[in-house]
Amino acid sequence: MSELVFDPAAREAVYRAIHARRDVRHFVPGAVDEAVLRRLLEAAHAAPSVGLMQPWRFIRVRDAARRAAIAELVEHERQATAQALGPRGAEFLALKVEGVRECAELLVVALAPDDGTLFGRRTLPREMALASAACAIQNLWLAARAENLGLGWVSLFEPGALAELLELPHGALPIAILCLGPVAAFYERPLLELAGWRQARPLAELLHDERWPAP
Amino acid sequence: MSELVFDPAAREAVYRAIHARRDVRHFVPGAVDEAVLRRLLEAAHAAPSVGLMQPWRFIRVRDAARRAAIAELVEHERQATAQALGPRGAEFLALKVEGVRECAELLVVALAPDDGTLFGRRTLPREMALASAACAIQNLWLAARAENLGLGWVSLFEPGALAELLELPHGALPIAILCLGPVAAFYERPLLELAGWRQARPLAELLHDERWPAP
Numbered sequence: 521m522s523e524l525v526f527d528p529a530a531r532e533a534v535y536r537a538i539h540a541r542r543d544v545r546h547f548v549p550g551a552v553d554e555a556v557l558r559r560l561l562e563a564a565h566a567a568p569s570v571g572l573m574q575p576w577r578f579i580r581v582r583d584a585a586r587r588a589a590i591a592e593l594v595e596h597e598r599q600a601t602a603q604a605l606g607p608r609g610a611e612f613l614a615l616k617v618e619g620v621r622e623c624a625e626l627l628v629v630a631l632a633p634d635d636g637t638l639f640g641r642r643t644l645p646r647e648m649a650l651a652s653a654a655c656a657i658q659n660l661w662l663a664a665r666a667e668n669l670g671l672g673w674v675s676l677f678e679p680g681a682l683a684e685l686l687e688l689p690h691g692a693l694p695i696a697i698l699c700l701g702p703v704a705a706f707y708e709r710p711l712l713e714l715a716g717w718r719q720a721r722p723l724a725e726l727l728h729d730e731r732w733p734a735p
Numbered sequence: 736m737s738e739l740v741f742d743p744a745a746r747e748a749v750y751r752a753i754h755a756r757r758d759v760r761h762f763v764p765g766a767v768d769e770a771v772l773r774r775l776l777e778a779a780h781a782a783p784s785v786g787l788m789q790p791w792r793f794i795r796v797r798d799a800a801r802r803a804a805i806a807e808l809v810e811h812e813r814q815a816t817a818q819a820l821g822p823r824g825a826e827f828l829a830l831k832v833e834g835v836r837e838c839a840e841l842l843v844v845a846l847a848p849d850d851g852t853l854f855g856r857r858t859l860p861r862e863m864a865l866a867s868a869a870c871a872i873q874n875l876w877l878a879a880r881a882e883n884l885g886l887g888w889v890s891l892f893e894p895g896a897l898a899e900l901l902e903l904p905h906g907a908l909p910i911a912i913l914c915l916g917p918v919a920a921f922y923e924r925p926l927l928e929l930a931g932w933r934q935a936r937p938l939a940e941l942l943h944d945e946r947w948p949a950p
Contacts, residue, residue, distance in 0.1 A: 731801075
């Protein structure tokens, strides 16, 4: 058993990473040191997983042609989203929503085909595998912030097309294109707020006592 | 734009929280200070969310009868899981898998009914809402570790039954019963490893270059 105790300065650093983390779409030229990348991936891999199933798989994409193909997939979905948004489509297209072409490193996170783990996921099997992988990504995100690197989770893609591009087996599902790399600075608030797309709601509206409030 | 830079000590603290975080099922008597609970919930609420939809809802359960009813739901699912596990059922029942009755605070996290957000979730709407809520829970988990508090994510429940108990509206989905509170110590490694239930795989096996490896 570990008696490891966090002192106030260490605790403060953890909160700082949590509150200063941003979904980054603006990168500057530069590389991610291999040792740093390794630390980030080990941080992701230290995530909790239901029944210890570790459903996450990381694919590091460096090949220029494959990166370009991923950027095309994202652009295709960006256009499809704009169309689906109707009256706000043009406003959406004016936003910077990804940094696939500019980021130093591109990582795709996928769920592995279901390994049949029952522990803790008899009733919500897909959800609990996905939740585990999302926790891994959040670990990576916070670690990246602590390394003063930006990270953006791009979900603008058709999963079938991305799966085909990366030769995923049947049953695997890509859930994230992660753009990682040096940045000039971090946004003070979520970019969607700064851009006037949407305002976040305060915690008080999403926190309830004992039960869901009556309508 | 924020120029906030993490120095090595602060960076190290973030990694320490990530690697020392455990899925805790053993609690000791005690309370969680209201100010601490507030910090933890604000940490969760600082999570990224697709299209800034903030799909997470937190329900704090303090009523003794409701807590007992939740404990019963979990016990029911524990037995159902043991049965589904077949030959490993008895071994499973011998494990400590939750701390619902002993923990200082019980929080249920639910996904709100879909608000129709299209941004970043045209192709994977359910998955991206769930992933956002999982990131919020991971934030809370790491913050709890930095506060030297234990947290366990219990997913042993029938979501329909828990939804009914907490009067969730149609379309909302409970995804976690979080057990939070003081602990005597933290496990050195995941409890499922210590108990010999399953061994974690090293990162190298889950990390690929360029594409999924050929079978």
